[in-house]
Amino acid sequence: MNRTEIASLGEFGLIRHLTDRLEIKNDSTLFGVGDDAAVLNYPHRQILVATDLLLEGVHFDLTYVPLKHLGYKSAIVNFSDIYAMNGLPKQITVSLGISKRFSVEDLDEFYSGLKLACDIYGVDIVGGDTSASLTGLTVSITCIGEVDKEKAVYRNGAKDTDLICVSGDLGAAYMGLQLLEREKKVFSEDKQFAPDFSGKEYLLERQLKPEARKDIIELLEQAGIVPTAMIDISDGLSSELLHISKESNTGCRIYEERIPIDFQTASMAEQFNMNVYTVALNGGEDYELLFTVPLSAHEQVESIEGIHVIGHITRPELGNYLIGRDGGEVQLKAQGWGHS
Amino acid sequence: MNRTEIASLGEFGLIRHLTDRLEIKNDSTLFGVGDDAAVLNYPHRQILVATDLLLEGVHFDLTYVPLKHLGYKSAIVNFSDIYAMNGLPKQITVSLGISKRFSVEDLDEFYSGLKLACDIYGVDIVGGDTSASLTGLTVSITCIGEVDKEKAVYRNGAKDTDLICVSGDLGAAYMGLQLLEREKKVFSEDKQFAPDFSGKEYLLERQLKPEARKDIIELLEQAGIVPTAMIDISDGLSSELLHISKESNTGCRIYEERIPIDFQTASMAEQFNMNVYTVALNGGEDYELLFTVPLSAHEQVESIEGIHVIGHITRPELGNYLIGRDGGEVQLKAQGWGHS
Numbered sequence: 159m160n161r162t163e164i165a166s167l168g169e170f171g172l173i174r175h176l177t178d179r180l181e182i183k184n185d186s187t188l189f190g191v192g193d194d195a196a197v198l199n200y201p202h203r204q205i206l207v208a209t210d211l212l213l214e215g216v217h218f219d220l221t222y223v224p225l226k227h228l229g230y231k232s233a234i235v236n237f238s239d240i241y242a243m244n245g246l247p248k249q250i251t252v253s254l255g256i257s258k259r260f261s262v263e264d265l266d267e268f269y270s271g272l273k274l275a276c277d278i279y280g281v282d283i284v285g286g287d288t289s290a291s292l293t294g295l296t297v298s299i300t301c302i303g304e305v306d307k308e309k310a311v312y313r314n315g316a317k318d319t320d321l322i323c324v325s326g327d328l329g330a331a332y333m334g335l336q337l338l339e340r341e342k343k344v345f346s347e348d349k350q351f352a353p354d355f356s357g358k359e360y361l362l363e364r365q366l367k368p369e370a371r372k373d374i375i376e377l378l379e380q381a382g383i384v385p386t387a388m389i390d391i392s393d394g395l396s397s398e399l400l401h402i403s404k405e406s407n408t409g410c411r412i413y414e415e416r417i418p419i420d421f422q423t424a425s426m427a428e429q430f431n432m433n434v435y436t437v438a439l440n441g442g443e444d445y446e447l448l449f450t451v452p453l454s455a456h457e458q459v460e461s462i463e464g465i466h467v468i469g470h471i472t473r474p475e476l477g478n479y480l481i482g483r484d485g486g487e488v489q490l491k492a493q494g495w496g497h498s
Numbered sequence: 499m500n501r502t503e504i505a506s507l508g509e510f511g512l513i514r515h516l517t518d519r520l521e522i523k524n525d526s527t528l529f530g531v532g533d534d535a536a537v538l539n540y541p542h543r544q545i546l547v548a549t550d551l552l553l554e555g556v557h558f559d560l561t562y563v564p565l566k567h568l569g570y571k572s573a574i575v576n577f578s579d580i581y582a583m584n585g586l587p588k589q590i591t592v593s594l595g596i597s598k599r600f601s602v603e604d605l606d607e608f609y610s611g612l613k614l615a616c617d618i619y620g621v622d623i624v625g626g627d628t629s630a631s632l633t634g635l636t637v638s639i640t641c642i643g644e645v646d647k648e649k650a651v652y653r654n655g656a657k658d659t660d661l662i663c664v665s666g667d668l669g670a671a672y673m674g675l676q677l678l679e680r681e682k683k684v685f686s687e688d689k690q691f692a693p694d695f696s697g698k699e700y701l702l703e704r705q706l707k708p709e710a711r712k713d714i715i716e717l718l719e720q721a722g723i724v725p726t727a728m729i730d731i732s733d734g735l736s737s738e739l740l741h742i743s744k745e746s747n748t749g750c751r752i753y754e755e756r757i758p759i760d761f762q763t764a765s766m767a768e769q770f771n772m773n774v775y776t777v778a779l780n781g782g783e784d785y786e787l788l789f790t791v792p793l794s795a796h797e798q799v800e801s802i803e804g805i806h807v808i809g810h811i812t813r814p815e816l817g818n819y820l821i822g823r824d825g826g827e828v829q830l831k832a833q834g835w836g837h838s
Contacts (some may be wrong), residue, residue, distance in 0.1 A: 162602040205545065209625050209640055211593035215632045253551035253638055262502040285549050292555045298593055298638035300549055 204310055206247075206303035208239035214294035222338045225264055227366045228297070229271025235392065236301035237279050238370040238445045242390035243312075245305030246375070250276070251285030255296030268297075279372060309384055311449070316387035316406035320450040320471040323385075325374045325464055327418040328395055329434060332441025333426040334358075334365025360422045368445045375447075377462050385449035394440040397492040398448050400478055406450075409476040410490070412469030415483050439480070439490070544650055546587075546643035548579035554634035562678045565604055567706045568637070569611025575732065576641035577619050578710040578785045582730035583652075585645030586715070590616070591625030595636030619712060649724060651789070656727035656746035660790040660811040663725075665714045665804055667758040668735055669774060672781025673766040674698075674705025700762045708785045715787075717802050728789035736779040737832040738788050740818055746790075749816040750830075752809030755823050779820070779830070 210232070212218060218228055233250060240247040252272065256265065265288075276283055281301070341353040355362055370390075378385065387406055389398045395417070403410050417438050427434035450471055451459050459465055469481075478490040550572070552558060558568055573590060580587040592612065596605065605628075616623055621641070681693040695702055710730075718725065727746055729738045735757070743750050757778050767774035790811055791799050799805055809821075818830040 166602075205642075207589070207591055207625060207640070207642060209591040209593055209627060209638070211595055211627060211629050211636065211638050213595050213629060213631050213636065216595075216630050249547070251547055251549040251640060253549055255551055255553050255556075255636070285547060287549060287551060289551050289553060290556050291553050293633045296551065296553065296595070296636055296638075298549070298551050298636075300547070300591060300640040302545075302547060302642075 204245075204305050204307055206240050206243050206245040206305055206310070207300060208236050208243075208303070209298070209300040210236050210239070212297040212299075214296070219338075219342075220295070221342055223366060225267035226271035226274075229268040229273075230275045230367055231271075232297050232299055233272050233275035233279075233281070233301075234368050234370045234445065236299045237275070237281065237372070238390040238392070240301055240303035241370055241372060241375050242388050242447060243303070243305060243310050244375060244378075244385065244388060245303040245310065246372075247279060247281045247301050247303040247370075249282045249284040249302045251287070251300045252283060253285075253287040253289070253296075253298040255289050255291035255298075257291045257294055260295065279370065311385050311388040312405070313387050313389050313402050314405035314407075315385075316402050316408050316410075316450040316471045317452070318408060318471055318473050319453045320386050321453060321456060321459065321467050322399070322410060322412055322448070322450055322469040322471060323459055323465050323467050324391070324395065324418065324446055324448050325371050325466075326444070326446040327420045327423065328391065328444050328446065329427070329438035329441045330361050330364035330420050330423045331368060331443040331445075332365075332437055333423050333430070334361035334363070335443070336430055336432075337361055337426060338365065358422060358426065360420060361426055365443065368443065370445055371447045374462075374464065377464075381458055381462060383451055383455050383458060385451055388447060388449035391444040391446045391448050392442060393492075394442040395444075395448065396439040396480075396490045397442075400490060400492050402448070402450065403471075403474070403478050406471070407474050409472040409474050410469060410478050411472055411476075411481060412479075412490075413481045416466060416468040418466045418468075435480075544585075544645050544647055546580050546583050546585045546645055546650070547640060548576055548583075548643070549638070549640040550576050550579070552637040552639075554636070559678075559682075560635070561682055563706060565607035566611035566614075569608040569613075570615045570707055571611075572637050572639055573612050573615035573619075573621070573641075574708050574710045574785065576639045577615070577621065577712070578730040578732070580641055580643035581710055581712060581715050582728050582787060583643070583645060583650050584715060584718075584725065584728060585643040585650065586712075587619060587621045587641050587643040589622045589624040589642045591627070591640045592623060593625075593627040593629070593636075593638040595629050595631035595638075597631045597634055600635065619710065651725050651728040652745070653727050653729050653742050654745035654747075655725075656742050656748050656750075656790040656811045657792070658748060658811055658813050659793045660726050661793060661796060661799065661807050662739070662750060662752060662788070662790055662809040662811060663799055663805050663807050664731070664735065664758065664786055664788050665711050665806075666784070666786040667760045667763065668731065668784050668786065669767070669778035669781045670701050670704035670760050670763045671708060671783040671785075672705075672777055673763050673770070674701035674703070675783070676770055676772075677701055677766060678705065698762060698766065700760060701766055705783065708783065710785055711787045714802075714804065717804075721798055721802060723791055723795050723798060725789035725791055728787060731784040731786045731788050732782060733832075734780040734782040735784075735788065736820075736830045737782075740830060740832050742788070742790065743811075743814070743818050746811070747814050749812040749814050750809060750818050751812055751816075751821060752819075752830075753821045756806060756808040758806045758808075775820075 212232055237247040345351050387402050391398050399410055414435050419434055419438055424434045427437050479487045480490055481487055552572055577587040685691050727742050731738050739750055754775055759778055764774045767777050819827045820830055821827055
């Protein structure tokens with residue numbers, strides 16, 4: 159039997175490969191594999207289901223991630239998928255695989271973060287499951303949300319001339335991760351070392367306690383704007399933009415100078431001798447919303463606090479490009495540094 | 499900080515501990531943690547959500563479980579949870595954590611089993627996610643199902659004098675596991691050894707390729723019977739019966755001679771010098787349905803092929819007992835041998 163290495167397909171290729179030609183059997187299944195969440199058609203309401211699996215050593219490092227924060231973030235990343243469909247998360251189920259290393263108090267910590275996120279975002283925990291694990295901690299969360307009929311926003315609706323918008327700022331979570339990794343390394347060499355994070359709090363917060371952009375969904379709703387395409391930024395702006403372009407059969411142009419970057423992110427990137435735009439494009443774990451709106455919504459969307467127009471959609475043959483401050487064009491590539 | 503070992507609470511105690519006093523915030527959440535599936539109230543239909551996490555080395559051993567069978571079984575165990583609510587599974591999402599040991603072909607095998615189960619049971623795969631894993635295979639599946647309003651069956655509805663019914667026969671999956679474990683041991687000592695499973699096919703099938711009892715749900719529906727309480731047998735008859743008794747605030751009496759056992763199970767138990775009733779009570783992984791019906795449904799339920807009346811519900815102060823062939827009474831204990 160041939161052996162094809164998974165790496166040769168890549169993450170998305172693997173999913174495509176595995177889920178190719180799935181036959182839809184129920185009328186209630188409107189949209190299955192291929193977006194942030196599945197859309198199910200139960201009368202009068204569309205239901206959204208998103209799921210995430212987080213593995214210790216791959217998605218998180220308990221050396222510097224407190225369990226409470228991990229619980230919070232585990233919930234948030236799922237909520238973010240539901241918001242990215244223009245829906246509202248309503249329930250989650252939580253399965254944990256736990257090795258003997260963990261105590262009940264540890265899990266209490268995890269759950270306290272989970273519950274805090276659920277309280278803040280108005281979500282119910284409707285299923286809990288725990289199981290022994292031979293190695294480390296496994297967290298699997300499924301989130302169910304709802305969206306008004308006709309209002310679910312997919313990745314495939316972007317049109318030529320649409321504006322490309324992004325919420326908040328980018329790259330901070332990635333710089334927070336770099337900072338934590340550096341301090342961990344120093345600490346492992348000098349146990350007396352006490353890290354000083356002053357002036358870098360925002361980076362840590364973005365990495366350890368991210369938020370999902372419920373507020374943006376609400377503001378768009380109030381403004382009567384339904385994006386033509388939307389996705390949340392978990393793997394980096396570049397990778398997510400290419401998803402939209404590919405699924406919508408378009409190209410895109412974004413402008414370096416318009417990419418929103420926080421001062422702390424820029425300052426930290428300089429310290430690390432990194433190009434801050436590369437960080438913003440490929441860092442990942444931002445959990446901001448990336449979406450497109452018709453050109454006609456320009457003024458309206460520009461007037462909403464926290465939303466930045468960073469470029470526009472083009473015809474597919476024009477490709478996907480970043481326009482530098484000097485006018486130079488660089489082709490966008492999906493080279494997210496984030497874990498999958 | 500105090501350290502409470504998880505073992506001191508036990509699996510169900512831990513869940514109770516973690517999910518105690520969760521506040522329900524949405525009208526759409528009718529029932530959360532504490533049954534086989536969560537029930538959500540979306541207009542005109544109740545939606546069921548069940549989830550399972552399967553970890554290599556804990557829930558399955560790839561030494562003797564082919565990946566196709568693992569895929570099939572991973573789906574089935576989730577469907578079984580939905581049937582146990584008297585509902586029909588409609589969609590699943592699947593998350594896999596995969597170590598470098600696995601190839602694309604391995605995952606194809608896994609998915610072929612998964613798809614086969616979905617084809618047979620009429621279920622759509624609506625979400626797929628894969629992620630790197632440092633160790634072994636992690637499978638997390640969430641199943642969404644639907645049930646007519648007023649027809650969801652919980653664990654807590656059993657009443658004094660209700661009949662206790664079970665589908666199929668018990669203990670075969672556990673004996674299949676013992677058989678496989680024995681052959682694995684022999685094989686590890688003698689690589690030339692070729693196991694002979696003739697006459698034991700049923701045991702292997704029950705362990706490696708279990709089915710969920712959709713047929714029983716349909717037969718009950720046709721007969722117009724709505725069970726008062728229902729659960730699927732994953733951890734063993736004894737453990738599941740105690741769930742029903744506890745949640746319904748009742749006791750129960752079941753009769754040894756009425757417990758359905760296949761010939762191969764009995765014969766294998768004898769070879770292993772095990773008490774076959776102990777196997778049937780505590781073996782687990784049967785994925786049969788255990789349910790209660792009013793005494794008035796006696797004749798009707800007895801006439802349905804594949805359903806056995808094994809005892810009846812009592813007042814709680816009478817406890818939970820197995821009545822032996824000799825009339826002796828043994829208190830039921832939850833001592834499932836199965837993994838959690």
